[in-house]
Amino acid sequence: MADLGRAALVVSFGLALYAACAGTYAALQKRNRLADSARNALVACFGSTIVAAIVLALALVHHDFSFVYVANHTSRDLSTIYALTAFWGGQEGSLLLWLLVLSGYGALVVLLNRKLLRDLIVWVVPIMGTLATFFSFILVAVASPFKTQVPPLDGAGLTPSLQNPYMVAHPPMLYLGYVGLSVPFAFAAAAMISGHTDERWIVATRRWTLTAWMFLGFGQILGAHWAYIEVGWGGYYGWDPVENAALMPWLAATAFLHSVMVQERKGMLRVWNMILVALSFELAVFGDFLTRSGVVNSIHSFAQSPIGGWFLGFVVATSLFSVALILWRLPLLRARTKLESALSREATFLYNNLLFVALCLTILWGVLFPILTSVFLGESRTIGRPYYDFFLRIFGLPLLLLMGIGPLIAWRRSSARALLKTLRWPILAALIAGGGLIAAGAGSSHPGLIAYTFCVFVLTTIVVELVRGTRATGSLLQLVARNRRRYGGYVVHAAVVLFAIGVAGSSAYQTNVERTLKPGQSTRIDGYTVSYKQMQKIPSVSESGRQVEDRAVLALGGRAHGTLDTSLINSSLLGPSHEVGIRTDYLRAQDLYVILSQQNADGSVIFQILVKPLVNLIWLAGFIFLGGSLITLWPDAREQRRLVARLALARG
């Protein structure tokens, strides 16, 4: 079957190359039949990639160790679902998933828009084809998942931390997000090449961008929860380069989703939007380079690999292409209107964009700095949490404040008097909340106090907006149904507020202690009593190696009752790993979090014990974010009709 997989990938490569070359020639010569043929090649490329993906999935499920990839990432004792998870657990399989998603997006986009946006689609096809050509070439010539060998008795197995339900959904979500950013990039490039830089490309790609952004955002929340319950260091986001690689394009795409509204309404920020689309896409590909090249040491990255150079070349080539296109089309992209007032909705969007991009570039510098110092100075330097936390506060807190002010400012121009009148309730609520928090002892962390005060401010503005809008239209349902984009956006804002409360609570106000306990000893922390009862040794042997689990059993008292287990697992093949003990208090939305750090020779055990207030709001925020995004994404029949009518009218 490996031959079939290889053949399918070669066919995919040929079809993608044809879509790129024939599509370009057809668009230049305005040849309709050839353009349609190139479009069909892109669709067929998806079909043949599906065949390759099925071959690999079957090999994984059937433990066919004649496939080197299957032997390296699975073992006989692995359940079917985790054997399938290994599809994206290694370099070659995850590349195949990337190509599958890319060609899938490409096929769907060109089929759905083939009539409506014909003049743009003829250029979208060769651009998506070029991207697919690169990934299929890498799969055919550099990192094939279909290399074969004499089958060993058993495989190497999947890293225990990847054997988690979150790993079933988290990587595919991220891939749908990363790769989805190719669609707005392809449309933006098509608009610039064809010279049709009117607003149609923005209307056509808005939902694709939102979809990619939603998957990337929700995928990161899933990843954070996985890290929290599985990695065992007590946190959920470590500013790891590969984690940052997902955050950066999401930040750039968030900026784009805001600034695009200014272009739609006022025809401004056209160059800026092109830059943001290109930046989001380039950062997604750069993230792929970071994960795959081995230049950074991360729990999320793949091993050192020769494909790093190819990816670096791809990032450089696509970046140069984007810059050249924008410079070429600058005269077409110049704004026809100007900012009328610094106190207007579009001005707040501009400020929010500057903050998003500043935060994004600061993180990029934090990722690049250790790589550059290593390459050019031969020194190993790292940038740690204090750097990122500092800039998160510097840029994140003003962003939070703007999220409250923005919706209450009118488009075009607002007077200070009208603004103060509109903001009086949110300001009052924020001042009362701030005072109340200081009185309750929350003033120990200034960033935490400011974040909470701003959160109350934003939540009140959302409520004020809903109340005023309902009064103006007479019905809340009608209000939301008429403008799903705006009110779905407010739901996303509410999710961001919950997220900020969770992050501030679990980082600024967490308790983190280390205790050495012998069996029978207890410790008290934030109202919880934790007693170390006993240590259980649980050995197990499988064909993939020996494993010993040292499981500490703890009894809880005070705010929680019952027992809690935390383990240190030593595997002969895969090394040590932790299983943390978590007890959730749903009323307080907080967790008691225990890590077995070390066992001493005298029988005592060092436990790291954390109490993380409000941490569960972060996960709740993820689902609200998803709900808000779906409201915003919901098809708008009126918008579609307008687009169809406009194009029909344009054709006369």
Add this chain to the structure above:
Amino acid sequence: MTALILGAIVAVAAVVLVSLPFFADSDVIDAPDERAERRLELMDARDRALAALKELEFDHRTGKIDDVDYRRLVGPLRRAAAEALQGIDQQAKE
């Protein structure tokens, strides 16, 4: 052998799909010409002005914008919408 047959089927299906459009009638890409481009621009301007007027009315009704600012802003927006509509009408007559 099965793999070879399946591979051949995939390749043949791809070739058929890619070749089908060559049997179509028209070989001209249906793209907007210069006149249509101008019409699209006018329609963009019209839609922007009408959307802005709608937003302005809503902002005024919800108290985000006071009477003085409303009166100052509504005139230019109405003019912009009227100019775009006139432009579209004029082009249709030509």
